Amino acid sequence: MINDLVQSQKDEGVTMEFHVGDKVVHRAYGVGEIVQFDKKNVGGQVVSYYVVQTRNLTVWVPVNGGGDQSLRLPTRPREFKKAFKVLSSAGEQLSTDRFERKTHLSEQLRKGTIESTCRVIRDLSLYGRIKKLNDNDVSIMERAQSILLEEWILSLSVPLSEAQQELKHFLDGGFQAAKPTLSV
Helix, strand or coil: CHHHHHHHHHHCCCCCCCCCCCEEEECCCEEEEEEEEEEEEECCEEEEEEEEEECCCEEEEECCCCHHHHEECCCCHHHHHHHHHHHCCCCCCCCCCHHHHHHHHHHHHHHCCHHHHHHHHHHHHHHHHHCCCCHHHHHHHHHHHHHHHHHHHHHHCCCHHHHHHHHHHHHHHHHHHHHHHCCC
Protein backbone atom coordinates (compact mmCIF):
# COMPACT_ATOMS: atom_id res chain seq x y z
CA MET A 1 0.00 0.00 0.00
CA ILE A 2 2.79 2.44 0.86
CA ASN A 3 4.56 1.67 -2.41
CA ASP A 4 1.30 2.35 -4.24
CA LEU A 5 0.95 5.65 -2.39
CA VAL A 6 4.56 6.65 -3.14
CA GLN A 7 4.05 5.77 -6.82
CA SER A 8 0.78 7.71 -7.01
CA GLN A 9 2.48 10.71 -5.42
CA LYS A 10 5.21 10.56 -8.06
CA ASP A 11 2.53 10.36 -10.75
CA GLU A 12 0.78 13.44 -9.33
CA GLY A 13 3.98 15.50 -9.20
CA VAL A 14 4.19 15.50 -5.41
CA THR A 15 7.76 16.09 -4.26
CA MET A 16 8.69 14.07 -1.18
CA GLU A 17 11.75 14.95 0.84
CA PHE A 18 11.17 12.42 3.60
CA HIS A 19 10.52 8.70 3.65
CA VAL A 20 8.81 6.29 6.02
CA GLY A 21 11.20 5.60 8.90
CA ASP A 22 13.01 8.96 8.67
CA LYS A 23 13.64 10.72 11.96
CA VAL A 24 12.56 14.36 11.65
CA VAL A 25 12.21 17.45 13.79
CA HIS A 26 8.89 19.29 13.71
CA ARG A 27 9.41 22.94 14.53
CA ALA A 28 6.56 22.98 17.05
CA TYR A 29 6.47 19.39 18.37
CA GLY A 30 10.11 18.29 18.30
CA VAL A 31 11.58 14.95 17.30
CA GLY A 32 9.39 12.43 15.55
CA GLU A 33 9.41 9.72 12.93
CA ILE A 34 7.64 9.53 9.57
CA VAL A 35 5.40 6.51 10.11
CA GLN A 36 3.42 6.67 6.88
CA PHE A 37 2.09 8.79 4.07
CA ASP A 38 -1.59 9.51 3.91
CA LYS A 39 -4.05 11.22 1.61
CA LYS A 40 -7.07 13.13 2.82
CA ASN A 41 -9.85 14.86 0.96
CA VAL A 42 -9.79 18.48 2.13
CA GLY A 43 -12.22 20.92 0.58
CA GLY A 44 -12.73 18.69 -2.45
CA GLN A 45 -9.00 18.29 -3.10
CA VAL A 46 -6.85 15.30 -2.28
CA VAL A 47 -3.91 16.38 -0.15
CA SER A 48 -0.87 14.20 0.65
CA TYR A 49 0.47 14.18 4.21
CA TYR A 50 3.44 12.91 6.14
CA VAL A 51 2.16 11.17 9.26
CA VAL A 52 4.67 12.00 12.01
CA GLN A 53 4.67 10.21 15.35
CA THR A 54 6.22 12.29 18.12
CA ARG A 55 6.63 11.19 21.72
CA ASN A 56 3.13 12.35 22.70
CA LEU A 57 1.07 12.70 19.53
CA THR A 58 0.60 12.02 15.85
CA VAL A 59 0.79 14.98 13.47
CA TRP A 60 -0.29 15.17 9.81
CA VAL A 61 1.98 17.54 7.89
CA PRO A 62 1.17 18.45 4.26
CA VAL A 63 3.79 17.11 1.84
CA ASN A 64 3.47 20.16 -0.42
CA GLY A 65 3.03 23.59 1.08
CA GLY A 66 3.96 22.92 4.65
CA GLY A 67 6.03 19.83 5.22
CA ASP A 68 9.26 21.38 4.04
CA GLN A 69 8.74 24.32 6.39
CA SER A 70 7.50 22.41 9.44
CA LEU A 71 9.81 19.41 9.18
CA ARG A 72 13.56 19.10 8.92
CA LEU A 73 16.12 16.39 9.39
CA PRO A 74 17.83 16.26 12.79
CA THR A 75 20.88 18.48 13.08
CA ARG A 76 24.16 16.73 12.34
CA PRO A 77 26.50 16.30 15.33
CA ARG A 78 29.08 18.81 14.07
CA GLU A 79 26.41 21.47 13.47
CA PHE A 80 24.69 20.67 16.73
CA LYS A 81 27.92 21.26 18.65
CA LYS A 82 28.17 24.72 17.04
CA ALA A 83 24.87 25.57 18.76
CA PHE A 84 26.62 25.13 22.11
CA LYS A 85 28.30 28.49 21.47
CA VAL A 86 24.87 30.10 21.42
CA LEU A 87 23.95 28.53 24.76
CA SER A 88 27.17 29.67 26.43
CA SER A 89 27.22 33.20 24.99
CA ALA A 90 26.11 36.30 26.88
CA GLY A 91 22.80 36.51 25.01
CA GLU A 92 20.26 39.27 24.71
CA GLN A 93 18.23 40.87 27.45
CA LEU A 94 14.52 40.30 26.91
CA SER A 95 11.85 42.95 27.16
CA THR A 96 10.26 43.41 30.56
CA ASP A 97 6.92 43.78 28.76
CA ARG A 98 5.42 40.28 28.86
CA PHE A 99 3.58 40.69 25.53
CA GLU A 100 6.67 41.88 23.67
CA ARG A 101 8.70 39.11 25.27
CA LYS A 102 6.14 36.44 24.33
CA THR A 103 5.99 37.69 20.74
CA HIS A 104 9.78 37.73 20.39
CA LEU A 105 10.22 34.26 21.90
CA SER A 106 7.39 32.77 19.83
CA GLU A 107 8.92 34.19 16.65
CA GLN A 108 12.26 32.61 17.55
CA LEU A 109 10.66 29.20 18.14
CA ARG A 110 8.67 29.42 14.88
CA LYS A 111 11.96 29.57 12.99
CA GLY A 112 12.43 25.95 14.00
CA THR A 113 16.23 25.98 13.88
CA ILE A 114 18.50 24.60 16.56
CA GLU A 115 20.12 28.03 16.93
CA SER A 116 16.83 29.85 17.45
CA THR A 117 15.74 27.27 20.04
CA CYS A 118 19.07 27.71 21.85
CA ARG A 119 18.61 31.51 21.81
CA VAL A 120 15.19 31.18 23.45
CA ILE A 121 16.55 28.93 26.20
CA ARG A 122 19.64 31.07 26.78
CA ASP A 123 17.75 34.36 26.90
CA LEU A 124 14.94 33.05 29.11
CA SER A 125 17.47 31.44 31.42
CA LEU A 126 19.26 34.76 31.78
CA TYR A 127 15.98 36.63 32.27
CA GLY A 128 14.93 34.12 34.94
CA ARG A 129 18.07 34.88 36.93
CA ILE A 130 17.12 38.56 37.03
CA LYS A 131 13.32 38.41 37.32
CA LYS A 132 10.75 35.75 38.08
CA LEU A 133 9.48 33.99 34.96
CA ASN A 134 5.72 34.22 34.44
CA ASP A 135 3.61 31.19 33.49
CA ASN A 136 3.97 31.88 29.77
CA ASP A 137 7.76 32.21 30.07
CA VAL A 138 7.91 28.89 31.94
CA SER A 139 5.75 27.22 29.30
CA ILE A 140 7.93 28.50 26.45
CA MET A 141 11.10 27.49 28.31
CA GLU A 142 9.80 23.96 28.96
CA ARG A 143 8.74 23.54 25.32
CA ALA A 144 12.06 24.85 23.98
CA GLN A 145 14.09 22.68 26.36
CA SER A 146 12.05 19.61 25.47
CA ILE A 147 12.60 20.19 21.73
CA LEU A 148 16.32 20.85 22.24
CA LEU A 149 16.95 17.91 24.56
CA GLU A 150 15.08 15.42 22.36
CA GLU A 151 17.17 16.46 19.37
CA TRP A 152 20.34 16.52 21.48
CA ILE A 153 19.76 12.89 22.51
CA LEU A 154 19.09 11.87 18.90
CA SER A 155 21.89 13.84 17.23
CA LEU A 156 24.66 13.17 19.73
CA SER A 157 23.52 9.75 21.02
CA VAL A 158 23.78 10.72 24.69
CA PRO A 159 21.46 9.93 27.61
CA LEU A 160 18.98 12.56 28.76
CA SER A 161 20.77 13.10 32.08
CA GLU A 162 24.04 13.92 30.30
CA ALA A 163 22.33 16.34 27.89
CA GLN A 164 20.57 18.08 30.82
CA GLN A 165 23.84 18.39 32.75
CA GLU A 166 25.68 19.81 29.72
CA LEU A 167 22.82 22.24 29.04
CA LYS A 168 23.07 23.55 32.60
CA HIS A 169 26.85 23.88 32.23
CA PHE A 170 26.54 25.90 28.99
CA LEU A 171 23.84 28.16 30.45
CA ASP A 172 25.94 28.80 33.56
CA GLY A 173 28.80 29.82 31.26
CA GLY A 174 26.49 32.20 29.40
CA PHE A 175 25.35 33.74 32.68
CA GLN A 176 28.96 34.32 33.71
CA ALA A 177 29.67 35.96 30.33
CA ALA A 178 26.60 38.20 30.69
CA LYS A 179 27.17 39.27 34.33
CA PRO A 180 29.07 42.50 33.57
CA THR A 181 26.30 43.75 31.26
CA LEU A 182 23.24 42.77 33.30
CA SER A 183 20.87 45.44 34.48
CA VAL A 184 18.05 44.77 36.87
